Amino acid sequence: MKTLVIGAGIAGLAAAQDLRKAKQEVVVLEARNRVGGRIHTDRSFAPIPIELGAEFIHSSQVPTYPLAQQFGLRTLYYSQQEDTLVRLSDGSLKSVAQGYSHTRRADWPPALGEESLAHYLERHQLWDKMPFKLQEYISDFDDPRYLSAQAALEYLLDPSAEEGDYRILDGYD
Amino acid sequence: MVETLEWGPWGVWAHTADGRVYRGEQAIVALPLGVLRAGQVRFVPELPPAKQTALEQLGLTDALKLFFYFEQPVLPPGIAELYLPGARLEEWWSSAQGHGLRGEVLTALATGEKARTLLALPEAQALQTALETLRQALGRPDLTPCKARLVHWRDDPYTLGAYSKASVGAARARSLLAHPVQGRLFFAGEHTAPNAWAATVHGAYASGRRAAQEVLQLRGPMPPIRQRPQTLGPAAFAPR
Numbered sequence: 458m459k460t461l462v463i464g465a466g467i468a469g470l471a472a473a474q475d476l477r478k479a480k481q482e483v484v485v486l487e488a489r490n491r492v493g494g495r496i497h498t499d500r501s502f503a504p505i506p507i508e509l510g511a512e513f514i515h516s517s518q519v520p521t522y523p524l525a526q527q528f529g530l531r532t533l534y535y536s537q538q539e540d541t542l543v544r545l546s547d548g549s550l551k552s553v554a555q556g557y558s559h560t561r562r563a564d565w566p567p568a569l570g571e572e573s574l575a576h577y578l579e580r581h582q583l584w585d586k587m588p589f590k591l592q593e594y595i596s597d598f599d600d601p602r603y604l605s606a607q608a609a610l611e612y613l614l615d616p617s618a619e620e621g622d623y624r625i626l627d628g629y630d
Numbered sequence: 631m632v633e634t635l636e637w638g639p640w641g642v643w644a645h646t647a648d649g650r651v652y653r654g655e656q657a658i659v660a661l662p663l664g665v666l667r668a669g670q671v672r673f674v675p676e677l678p679p680a681k682q683t684a685l686e687q688l689g690l691t692d693a694l695k696l697f698f699y700f701e702q703p704v705l706p707p708g709i710a711e712l713y714l715p716g717a718r719l720e721e722w723w724s725s726a727q728g729h730g731l732r733g734e735v736l737t738a739l740a741t742g743e744k745a746r747t748l749l750a751l752p753e754a755q756a757l758q759t760a761l762e763t764l765r766q767a768l769g770r771p772d773l774t775p776c777k778a779r780l781v782h783w784r785d786d787p788y789t790l791g792a793y794s795k796a797s798v799g800a801a802r803a804r805s806l807l808a809h810p811v812q813g814r815l816f817f818a819g820e821h822t823a824p825n826a827w828a829a830t831v832h833g834a835y836a837s838g839r840r841a842a843q844e845v846l847q848l849r850g851p852m853p854p855i856r857q858r859p860q861t862l863g864p865a866a867f868a869p870r
Contacts, residue, residue: 466834468819469658476845505729550767597829599689599743605796
Protein backbone atom coordinates (compact mmCIF):
# COMPACT_ATOMS: atom_id res chain seq x y z
CA MET A 458 0.00 0.00 0.00
CA LYS A 459 1.57 3.25 -1.08
CA THR A 460 0.83 6.70 0.32
CA LEU A 461 1.83 9.91 -1.39
CA VAL A 462 2.75 12.66 1.04
CA ILE A 463 2.60 16.04 -0.65
CA GLY A 464 4.79 18.59 1.07
CA ALA A 465 7.89 17.96 3.19
CA GLY A 466 7.23 20.47 5.93
CA ILE A 467 7.08 19.09 9.44
CA ALA A 468 3.48 17.92 8.95
CA GLY A 469 4.35 15.85 5.89
CA LEU A 470 7.56 14.54 7.43
CA ALA A 471 5.80 13.50 10.65
CA ALA A 472 3.13 11.68 8.62
CA ALA A 473 5.75 9.94 6.46
CA GLN A 474 7.75 8.87 9.50
CA ASP A 475 4.75 7.26 11.20
CA LEU A 476 3.74 5.47 8.01
CA ARG A 477 7.27 4.14 7.53
CA LYS A 478 7.30 2.92 11.14
CA ALA A 479 4.15 0.98 10.31
CA LYS A 480 6.00 -0.57 7.33
CA GLN A 481 4.02 1.33 4.73
CA GLU A 482 5.39 2.43 1.42
CA VAL A 483 5.63 6.23 1.28
CA VAL A 484 6.65 8.73 -1.39
CA VAL A 485 7.16 12.30 -0.22
CA LEU A 486 6.87 14.99 -2.90
CA GLU A 487 8.45 18.38 -2.24
CA ALA A 488 8.58 21.34 -4.62
CA ARG A 489 11.60 23.05 -3.06
CA ASN A 490 15.18 21.88 -3.01
CA ARG A 491 15.02 21.57 0.78
CA VAL A 492 12.71 20.08 3.38
CA GLY A 493 11.24 21.91 6.37
CA GLY A 494 8.81 24.34 4.71
CA ARG A 495 8.24 27.27 7.02
CA ILE A 496 10.95 26.03 9.35
CA HIS A 497 13.96 27.73 7.81
CA THR A 498 17.09 28.71 9.69
CA ASP A 499 19.51 31.27 8.29
CA ARG A 500 23.16 31.13 9.33
CA SER A 501 24.56 33.92 7.19
CA PHE A 502 22.98 37.04 8.67
CA ALA A 503 24.72 37.07 12.04
CA PRO A 504 27.25 34.96 13.96
CA ILE A 505 24.28 33.13 15.48
CA PRO A 506 21.39 31.46 13.63
CA ILE A 507 18.18 33.38 12.96
CA GLU A 508 14.81 31.86 12.14
CA LEU A 509 13.15 33.12 8.99
CA GLY A 510 10.01 31.18 9.84
CA ALA A 511 9.05 29.28 13.00
CA GLU A 512 11.20 30.25 15.97
CA PHE A 513 9.87 28.89 19.27
CA ILE A 514 8.58 25.75 20.91
CA HIS A 515 5.47 27.07 22.59
CA SER A 516 5.73 25.61 26.10
CA SER A 517 6.84 22.23 27.44
CA GLN A 518 3.27 20.96 27.00
CA VAL A 519 3.52 20.31 23.27
CA PRO A 520 4.89 17.25 21.45
CA THR A 521 7.82 19.07 19.87
CA TYR A 522 9.25 19.76 23.33
CA PRO A 523 10.06 16.11 24.16
CA LEU A 524 11.23 15.74 20.56
CA ALA A 525 13.84 18.46 21.07
CA GLN A 526 14.90 16.79 24.33
CA GLN A 527 15.15 13.42 22.61
CA PHE A 528 17.52 14.82 20.01
CA GLY A 529 19.54 16.61 22.68
CA LEU A 530 18.92 20.07 21.21
CA ARG A 531 20.00 23.01 23.36
CA THR A 532 17.07 25.24 24.22
CA LEU A 533 16.66 28.52 26.07
CA TYR A 534 13.49 29.28 28.04
CA TYR A 535 11.77 32.63 27.58
CA SER A 536 9.47 32.87 30.60
CA GLN A 537 7.57 35.90 29.23
CA GLN A 538 7.28 37.09 32.83
CA GLU A 539 10.32 38.71 34.45
CA ASP A 540 12.28 38.58 31.19
CA THR A 541 9.71 40.48 29.12
CA LEU A 542 9.22 44.24 29.22
CA VAL A 543 5.87 45.65 28.24
CA ARG A 544 5.20 49.32 27.53
CA LEU A 545 2.33 50.67 29.61
CA SER A 546 0.00 53.44 28.45
CA ASP A 547 2.15 56.07 30.22
CA GLY A 548 5.14 55.00 28.16
CA SER A 549 6.96 53.32 31.04
CA LEU A 550 8.39 49.82 30.67
CA LYS A 551 7.44 47.19 33.23
CA SER A 552 8.02 43.47 33.22
CA VAL A 553 5.01 41.30 32.34
CA ALA A 554 5.25 39.91 35.89
CA GLN A 555 4.70 43.46 37.21
CA GLY A 556 2.55 44.90 34.45
CA TYR A 557 -0.01 42.11 34.31
CA SER A 558 -1.27 41.27 37.77
CA HIS A 559 -3.80 38.65 36.69
CA THR A 560 -3.16 35.02 35.94
CA ARG A 561 -2.72 33.84 32.37
CA ARG A 562 -5.49 31.36 32.41
CA ALA A 563 -8.68 33.23 33.15
CA ASP A 564 -11.96 31.57 33.95
CA TRP A 565 -13.72 33.43 31.20
CA PRO A 566 -17.29 32.99 30.00
CA PRO A 567 -17.83 31.12 26.72
CA ALA A 568 -18.06 32.99 23.43
CA LEU A 569 -21.46 33.45 21.82
CA GLY A 570 -21.67 31.83 18.41
CA GLU A 571 -19.28 33.36 15.94
CA GLU A 572 -18.67 36.71 17.64
CA SER A 573 -15.38 38.53 17.17
CA LEU A 574 -12.77 38.65 19.89
CA ALA A 575 -13.22 42.44 20.10
CA HIS A 576 -16.96 42.02 20.57
CA TYR A 577 -16.43 39.38 23.24
CA LEU A 578 -13.93 41.50 25.18
CA GLU A 579 -16.25 44.50 24.94
CA ARG A 580 -19.32 42.55 26.04
CA HIS A 581 -17.58 41.23 29.15
CA GLN A 582 -15.46 44.37 29.76
CA LEU A 583 -12.32 42.26 29.67
CA TRP A 584 -10.09 44.63 27.67
CA ASP A 585 -8.06 45.52 30.76
CA LYS A 586 -7.97 41.99 32.10
CA MET A 587 -6.32 40.33 29.13
CA PRO A 588 -3.56 37.91 30.06
CA PHE A 589 -0.28 38.51 28.24
CA LYS A 590 -0.76 35.36 26.18
CA LEU A 591 -3.95 36.77 24.69
CA GLN A 592 -2.23 40.07 23.91
CA GLU A 593 0.43 38.03 22.18
CA TYR A 594 -2.20 35.98 20.30
CA ILE A 595 -3.68 39.21 18.94
CA SER A 596 -0.27 40.53 17.92
CA ASP A 597 0.58 37.21 16.29
CA PHE A 598 -2.57 37.13 14.15
CA ASP A 599 -4.58 40.27 13.56
CA ASP A 600 -6.84 42.97 14.92
CA PRO A 601 -9.31 41.40 17.42
CA ARG A 602 -12.21 42.70 15.32
CA TYR A 603 -11.29 40.12 12.72
CA LEU A 604 -10.53 37.18 15.01
CA SER A 605 -12.93 34.48 16.19
CA ALA A 606 -13.49 34.75 19.96
CA GLN A 607 -14.26 31.04 20.17
CA ALA A 608 -10.94 30.03 18.59
CA ALA A 609 -8.98 32.50 20.73
CA LEU A 610 -10.54 31.06 23.89
CA GLU A 611 -9.71 27.53 22.78
CA TYR A 612 -6.08 28.64 22.63
CA LEU A 613 -6.19 30.54 25.92
CA LEU A 614 -7.58 27.56 27.82
CA ASP A 615 -4.95 25.18 26.45
CA PRO A 616 -2.05 24.17 28.74
CA SER A 617 0.39 25.44 26.09
CA ALA A 618 -0.79 29.00 26.91
CA GLU A 619 0.24 28.65 30.54
CA GLU A 620 3.99 28.83 30.01
CA GLY A 621 6.58 30.78 28.10
CA ASP A 622 8.48 29.62 25.03
CA TYR A 623 11.64 27.65 24.30
CA ARG A 624 14.06 28.67 21.59
CA ILE A 625 16.28 26.09 19.89
CA LEU A 626 19.70 27.68 20.10
CA ASP A 627 21.38 25.92 17.21
CA GLY A 628 18.50 26.34 14.80
CA TYR A 629 15.01 24.93 14.26
CA ASP A 630 16.06 23.04 11.16
CA MET B 631 5.85 20.68 -7.79
CA VAL B 632 2.53 18.86 -7.83
CA GLU B 633 0.20 20.63 -10.26
CA THR B 634 -2.72 18.24 -10.41
CA LEU B 635 -3.98 15.68 -7.96
CA GLU B 636 -6.42 13.22 -9.46
CA TRP B 637 -8.29 11.11 -6.96
CA GLY B 638 -11.05 8.53 -6.97
CA PRO B 639 -12.00 5.04 -5.83
CA TRP B 640 -8.96 3.72 -7.72
CA GLY B 641 -6.48 5.80 -5.74
CA VAL B 642 -4.56 9.00 -6.37
CA TRP B 643 -2.34 10.27 -9.14
CA ALA B 644 -0.08 13.26 -8.57
CA HIS B 645 1.06 15.03 -11.72
CA THR B 646 4.12 17.24 -11.27
CA ALA B 647 5.14 20.33 -13.22
CA ASP B 648 8.02 18.42 -14.82
CA GLY B 649 5.61 15.85 -16.25
CA ARG B 650 6.08 13.00 -13.82
CA VAL B 651 3.18 11.02 -12.40
CA TYR B 652 3.21 9.42 -8.98
CA ARG B 653 0.58 6.89 -8.11
CA GLY B 654 -0.62 5.93 -4.63
CA GLU B 655 -3.56 4.37 -2.92
CA GLN B 656 -4.07 7.59 -1.00
CA ALA B 657 -2.41 10.95 -0.49
CA ILE B 658 -1.70 13.03 2.57
CA VAL B 659 -1.96 16.63 1.44
CA ALA B 660 0.48 18.49 3.70
CA LEU B 661 0.60 21.71 1.69
CA PRO B 662 0.44 25.19 3.23
CA LEU B 663 -2.94 26.89 3.48
CA GLY B 664 -1.76 29.66 1.14
CA VAL B 665 -0.96 27.16 -1.62
CA LEU B 666 -4.35 25.45 -1.26
CA ARG B 667 -6.26 28.72 -1.15
CA ALA B 668 -4.53 30.00 -4.27
CA GLY B 669 -5.53 26.86 -6.15
CA GLN B 670 -1.90 26.11 -6.97
CA VAL B 671 -2.77 22.42 -6.96
CA ARG B 672 -5.73 21.43 -9.07
CA PHE B 673 -7.81 18.67 -7.51
CA VAL B 674 -9.60 16.44 -10.03
CA PRO B 675 -12.43 16.14 -9.13
CA GLU B 676 -12.62 19.32 -7.08
CA LEU B 677 -12.59 19.21 -3.30
CA PRO B 678 -16.06 18.98 -1.73
CA PRO B 679 -17.85 22.35 -1.28
CA ALA B 680 -17.55 22.21 2.55
CA LYS B 681 -13.75 22.09 2.21
CA GLN B 682 -13.67 24.93 -0.28
CA THR B 683 -15.85 27.08 2.00
CA ALA B 684 -13.58 26.33 4.96
CA LEU B 685 -10.53 27.27 2.87
CA GLU B 686 -12.13 30.63 2.11
CA GLN B 687 -13.30 31.27 5.68
CA LEU B 688 -10.06 30.43 7.44
CA GLY B 689 -7.88 33.51 7.27
CA LEU B 690 -4.23 33.73 6.35
CA THR B 691 -2.05 35.95 8.51
CA ASP B 692 0.18 38.46 6.80
CA ALA B 693 3.29 38.35 8.94
CA LEU B 694 6.59 40.10 8.63
CA LYS B 695 9.77 39.39 10.55
CA LEU B 696 12.50 42.03 10.83
CA PHE B 697 15.99 41.26 12.02
CA PHE B 698 18.51 43.71 13.45
CA TYR B 699 22.09 42.84 14.28
CA PHE B 700 23.71 45.22 16.76
CA GLU B 701 27.34 45.09 17.77
CA GLN B 702 26.49 46.26 21.30
CA PRO B 703 23.93 45.07 23.87
CA VAL B 704 20.49 46.61 23.41
CA LEU B 705 18.09 45.21 25.99
CA PRO B 706 18.56 45.75 29.74
CA PRO B 707 20.24 42.81 31.53
CA GLY B 708 17.89 39.89 32.12
CA ILE B 709 15.43 41.06 29.49
CA ALA B 710 14.76 38.89 26.42
CA GLU B 711 11.52 40.30 25.03
CA LEU B 712 9.92 43.66 24.52
CA TYR B 713 6.21 44.12 23.96
CA LEU B 714 4.95 47.49 22.73
CA PRO B 715 1.13 47.47 22.56
CA GLY B 716 -0.17 49.70 19.80
CA ALA B 717 3.26 50.41 18.31
CA ARG B 718 4.02 49.91 14.63
CA LEU B 719 6.10 46.91 15.70
CA GLU B 720 4.59 45.38 18.81
CA GLU B 721 6.65 42.28 19.40
CA TRP B 722 10.43 42.28 19.83
CA TRP B 723 12.69 39.61 21.17
CA SER B 724 16.32 38.65 21.37
CA SER B 725 17.34 35.84 19.05
CA ALA B 726 20.88 35.92 20.41
CA GLN B 727 20.42 35.06 24.07
CA GLY B 728 22.12 31.94 25.30
CA HIS B 729 24.87 32.23 22.69
CA GLY B 730 27.26 34.45 24.66
CA LEU B 731 27.25 36.97 21.81
CA ARG B 732 28.62 40.38 22.79
CA GLY B 733 26.20 42.17 20.50
CA GLU B 734 22.51 41.56 20.02
CA VAL B 735 20.22 40.19 17.35
CA LEU B 736 16.67 41.45 17.72
CA THR B 737 13.70 40.05 15.86
CA ALA B 738 10.48 42.00 15.47
CA LEU B 739 7.14 40.67 14.27
CA ALA B 740 4.35 42.57 12.56
CA THR B 741 1.04 41.07 11.41
CA GLY B 742 -2.20 42.15 9.75
CA GLU B 743 -2.60 45.77 8.70
CA LYS B 744 0.72 46.71 10.28
CA ALA B 745 2.53 44.10 8.25
CA ARG B 746 0.81 45.18 5.03
CA THR B 747 1.69 48.83 5.68
CA LEU B 748 5.35 47.94 6.19
CA LEU B 749 5.38 45.62 3.18
CA ALA B 750 4.12 48.45 1.01
CA LEU B 751 7.25 50.45 1.83
CA PRO B 752 10.67 49.96 0.28
CA GLU B 753 12.60 47.50 2.47
CA ALA B 754 15.08 50.09 3.80
CA GLN B 755 12.23 52.38 4.83
CA ALA B 756 10.32 49.57 6.56
CA LEU B 757 13.44 48.67 8.52
CA GLN B 758 14.01 52.33 9.41
CA THR B 759 10.41 52.66 10.64
CA ALA B 760 10.89 49.65 12.88
CA LEU B 761 14.18 50.96 14.19
CA GLU B 762 12.56 54.28 15.13
CA THR B 763 9.95 52.39 17.14
CA LEU B 764 12.70 50.58 19.04
CA ARG B 765 14.75 53.73 19.63
CA GLN B 766 11.71 55.53 21.00
CA ALA B 767 10.61 52.65 23.25
CA LEU B 768 14.04 52.27 24.82
CA GLY B 769 14.83 56.00 24.84
CA ARG B 770 18.01 55.33 22.87
CA PRO B 771 18.04 57.44 19.69
CA ASP B 772 21.64 56.35 19.07
CA LEU B 773 20.81 52.66 18.47
CA THR B 774 22.08 51.69 15.03
CA PRO B 775 22.35 48.13 13.74
CA CYS B 776 25.24 47.00 11.59
CA LYS B 777 22.88 44.78 9.62
CA ALA B 778 19.13 44.56 9.08
CA ARG B 779 16.85 42.36 7.05
CA LEU B 780 13.18 41.56 6.66
CA VAL B 781 11.45 38.35 5.70
CA HIS B 782 7.89 37.36 4.98
CA TRP B 783 6.24 34.37 3.39
CA ARG B 784 3.50 36.05 1.40
CA ASP B 785 5.25 36.05 -1.98
CA ASP B 786 7.11 32.77 -1.58
CA PRO B 787 5.51 30.68 -4.38
CA TYR B 788 5.63 27.49 -2.30
CA THR B 789 4.02 29.06 0.76
CA LEU B 790 1.92 32.10 -0.24
CA GLY B 791 1.23 33.26 3.30
CA ALA B 792 2.63 33.02 6.79
CA TYR B 793 0.14 30.94 8.77
CA SER B 794 -3.56 30.36 9.25
CA LYS B 795 -5.73 32.62 11.36
CA ALA B 796 -9.14 31.86 12.86
CA SER B 797 -11.13 34.75 11.43
CA VAL B 798 -14.64 35.55 12.65
CA GLY B 799 -16.87 32.76 11.36
CA ALA B 800 -14.02 30.28 11.04
CA ALA B 801 -13.94 28.62 14.46
CA ARG B 802 -14.70 25.25 12.85
CA ALA B 803 -12.83 25.72 9.57
CA ARG B 804 -9.62 24.00 10.67
CA SER B 805 -11.50 20.97 11.89
CA LEU B 806 -13.34 20.78 8.54
CA LEU B 807 -10.08 21.06 6.64
CA ALA B 808 -8.65 18.16 8.64
CA HIS B 809 -11.37 15.71 7.55
CA PRO B 810 -10.34 13.01 5.08
CA VAL B 811 -12.21 12.83 1.78
CA GLN B 812 -13.59 9.47 0.69
CA GLY B 813 -10.71 7.53 2.16
CA ARG B 814 -8.34 8.82 -0.55
CA LEU B 815 -7.34 12.31 0.50
CA PHE B 816 -6.02 13.02 3.97
CA PHE B 817 -4.96 16.42 5.23
CA ALA B 818 -2.15 17.69 7.43
CA GLY B 819 -0.53 21.04 8.15
CA GLU B 820 -0.76 23.76 10.79
CA HIS B 821 -4.11 24.90 9.37
CA THR B 822 -5.65 21.48 10.11
CA ALA B 823 -4.61 21.48 13.77
CA PRO B 824 -7.13 22.25 16.53
CA ASN B 825 -7.52 26.00 17.14
CA ALA B 826 -5.43 25.77 20.32
CA TRP B 827 -2.43 24.38 18.41
CA ALA B 828 -2.83 25.80 14.91
CA ALA B 829 -0.28 28.14 13.32
CA THR B 830 2.54 26.40 15.16
CA VAL B 831 5.17 23.71 14.53
CA HIS B 832 3.71 21.46 17.22
CA GLY B 833 0.27 21.79 15.62
CA ALA B 834 1.69 20.87 12.22
CA TYR B 835 3.68 17.97 13.64
CA ALA B 836 0.67 16.56 15.52
CA SER B 837 -1.52 16.98 12.42
CA GLY B 838 0.90 14.89 10.36
CA ARG B 839 0.83 12.13 12.94
CA ARG B 840 -2.98 12.31 13.05
CA ALA B 841 -3.20 12.00 9.27
CA ALA B 842 -0.87 8.98 9.33
CA GLN B 843 -3.09 7.32 11.94
CA GLU B 844 -6.15 7.98 9.81
CA VAL B 845 -4.51 6.23 6.87
CA LEU B 846 -3.44 3.29 9.01
CA GLN B 847 -6.85 2.90 10.61
CA LEU B 848 -8.55 2.88 7.26
CA ARG B 849 -6.13 0.63 5.43
CA GLY B 850 -4.74 -1.32 8.36
CA PRO B 851 -1.07 -2.07 8.81
CA MET B 852 0.63 -4.31 6.26
CA PRO B 853 0.99 -7.91 7.36
CA PRO B 854 4.56 -8.70 8.36
CA ILE B 855 6.70 -9.79 5.41
CA ARG B 856 7.21 -13.56 5.47
CA GLN B 857 10.55 -14.90 4.42
CA ARG B 858 10.21 -17.19 1.46
CA PRO B 859 11.92 -20.54 2.26
CA GLN B 860 15.30 -20.76 0.62
CA THR B 861 14.74 -24.27 -0.67
CA LEU B 862 11.62 -26.21 -1.26
CA GLY B 863 13.32 -29.43 -0.16
CA PRO B 864 12.14 -31.48 2.80
CA ALA B 865 14.00 -29.13 5.18
CA ALA B 866 11.50 -26.39 4.43
CA PHE B 867 8.72 -28.54 5.83
CA ALA B 868 10.64 -29.90 8.77
CA PRO B 869 8.64 -30.01 11.98
CA ARG B 870 9.51 -27.28 14.52
